[in-house]
Amino acid sequence: MHLANKTFDELQPGDSAELRRLITADDIYIFAAASGNSNPMHLTDSDLDGDGTTERIAPGMFVASLISAVLGTQLPGPGTLYRRQSLDFHARAHAWEEIIVRVEVMSKADGVVRLKTEVRHASDGKLIVSGEAEVLAPTEKFDQEDAEVPGLIVRRHRHFEAILDRARPLPALPTAVVCPDDANSLGGALLAAKESIITPILVGNAEAIRAAAAEIGADLTGIEIVDVTGDIAASERACALVHEGRVAAVMKGHLHTDDLLKPMVDKALGLRVGRRFTHVFVMDVPGQPEPLFVTDAAINIAPDLPTKVDICQNAIDLALSLGMDPRVGVLSAVETVNPAIQSSIDAALLSKMADRGQITGGQVEGPLAMDNAVDMAAARTKGLKGNVAGRANILVVPGIDAGNMLAKQLAFISHAEGAGLVLGAKVPVILNSRSDSQMSRLASCAVAAIHHFAGAKK
Structure with a gap:
């Protein structure tokens, strides 16, 4: 995987990046194991809210965490550190739905960058999460071709x-x-x-x-x-x-x-x-x-x-x-x-x-x-x-x-x-x-x- 960043000096208002991601059932199981959130609405096909449809809802904080994936790997990229993140949830994402995560630079000053953040359904553009991020942008350039994270296997049959x-x-x-x-x-x-x-x-x-x-x-x-x-x-x-x-x-x-x-x-x-x-x-x-x-x-x-x-x-x-x-x-x-x-x-x-x-x-x-x-x-x-x-x-x-x-x-x-x-x-x-x-x-x-x-x- 190729990872590169934009330093604070390189960033300009209007710069943007996005990530398309298919949410899988394994994603939800991994998030449950890491976070301890084993809410059955996320892990089963039960109808726990009685609306006649099964849930398998992606946890809101899992969906929001994908914002940090864009910030940390694309814009600004490696070396970025959070200061603040606001989140407003407008809709829900489910397992086997594709979403688009997008960030856009709004302003920068004194090493701090403000970005508009949002997550939408890829199918119809419906807004799922909106908010703003405030990050410390990297000051040193990073560019690496072979950055890899070990894969995980979920023990689910x-x-x-x-x-x-x-x-x-x-x-x-x-x-x-x-x-x-x-x-x-x-x-x-x-x-x-x-x-x-x-x-x-x-x-x-x-x-x-x-x-x-x-x-x-x-x-x-x-x-x-x-x-x-x-x-x-x-x-x-x-x-x-x-x-x-x-x-x-x-x-x-x-x-x-x-x-x-x-x-x-x-x-x-x-x-x-x-x-x-x-x-x-x-x-x-x-x-x-x-x-x-x-x-x-x-x-x-x-x-x-x-x-x-x-x-x-x-x-x-x-x-x-x-x-x-x-x-x-x-x-x-x-x-x-x-x-x-x-x-x-x-x-x-x-x-x-x-x-x-x-x-x-x-x-x-x-x-x-x-x-x-x-x-x-x-x-x-x-x-x-x-x-x-x-x-x-x-x-x-x-x-x-x-x-x-x-x-x-x-x-x-x-x-x-x-x-x-x-x-x-x-x-x-x-x-x-x-x-x-x-x-x-x-x-x-x-x-x-x-x-x-x-x-x-x-």
């Missing part, structure tokens, strides 16, 4: 919020929740039911399920409970409910993943439909422009090439159902084929198979290292071209070790939330971890619902 908004209008997805006999698993299912994303049928030990409900103060009135003793037996009953047409999804409760999936892979009574079962983490990573898929991080330990084909295709199908443009980066330790590294060979083969139509619906490129899969600068440095390198939104990992580590690094270091889904079965299987947050559980149900109903329309 806007991609999951958008997914939930898409899922809520859909019919509630009938879902068999297997062994929801602890607070987390039962609470997640009931929260999704409250949001009208699923209609749960609770399958497992009825006494234990009711005890879990009592622990969290939940009312199970109107919710069907299928009393089954034993985890494997409960999973088998969930498969039967699918075959009977009573449910269109299965959700993991408080049981081991192996016990949930074992009946599903039974050739006679399970839920196989041709492809291998594969797992996808849909990750909402703060700062990323869209959800990021990590696959397979939970089921296939050391997948061979045919399994990786199914891993790619299942992930592409899910991305399409979420309205994404699937760009599959097949990861390895290097971005060139090395005969000593099997994952690089598999990646090259998957890329060529996509070119020949053996994997459809998305672009597949590999091998790619992690950096040049998701970072455009790294991809350019390595001379990688195409639409995937630097822009991958589906990451196919070499094996379960790499996938599990990557997903947990995103969760615990990058503050991502992850929705887990098993694909390749007759119905989507919602696979949550015991440590998952309520948002993760809710988003997993929403992803399953969107994927199911997208398939139903075909």
Whole structure:
């Protein structure tokens, strides 16, 4: 960023500068964190004043603070210090509105400069804030090309919020929740039911399920409970409910993943439909422009090439159902084929198979290292071209070790939330971890619902 100032001697009445700024929801969250102003009228889409419209009003002092941005960076610029600022508020600005901030020199004397300050809506010029600033102007010249401020990442999960908004209008997805006999698993299912994303049928030990409900103060009135003793037996009953047409999804409760999936892979009574079962983490990573898929991080330990084909295709199908443009980066330790590294060979083969139509619906490129899969600068440095390198939104990992580590690094270091889904079965299987947050559980149900109903329309 280039920063330059006008000294007191250079300033003349009538000099002006302006800034156009799109107010984002993240701006408002950052201001709330810095100022301590967590007024819900600024942070939520609630109708707190009862006028029939939702708020998300930009705080007045945030809008006014942009005046100081013009004074401090443009006119007079670096070296400027405030003495006084008057403010009159005439209207409100909201998230996702563009505003114009303008300052104009009125007079100067004895090192002090008076400026007219105003903020207007960019769309219609309507006045939001007016006032006057009195500043001490710089006396030394400043001109610098590479002045930068470190960027901030807001730990807010806007991609999951958008997914939930898409899922809520859909019919509630009938879902068999297997062994929801602890607070987390039962609470997640009931929260999704409250949001009208699923209609749960609770399958497992009825006494234990009711005890879990009592622990969290939940009312199970109107919710069907299928009393089954034993985890494997409960999973088998969930498969039967699918075959009977009573449910269109299965959700993991408080049981081991192996016990949930074992009946599903039974050739006679399970839920196989041709492809291998594969797992996808849909990750909402703060700062990323869209959800990021990590696959397979939970089921296939050391997948061979045919399994990786199914891993790619299942992930592409899910991305399409979420309205994404699937760009599959097949990861390895290097971005060139090395005969000593099997994952690089598999990646090259998957890329060529996509070119020949053996994997459809998305672009597949590999091998790619992690950096040049998701970072455009790294991809350019390595001379990688195409639409995937630097822009991958589906990451196919070499094996379960790499996938599990990557997903947990995103969760615990990058503050991502992850929705887990098993694909390749007759119905989507919602696979949550015991440590998952309520948002993760809710988003997993929403992803399953969107994927199911997208398939139903075909």
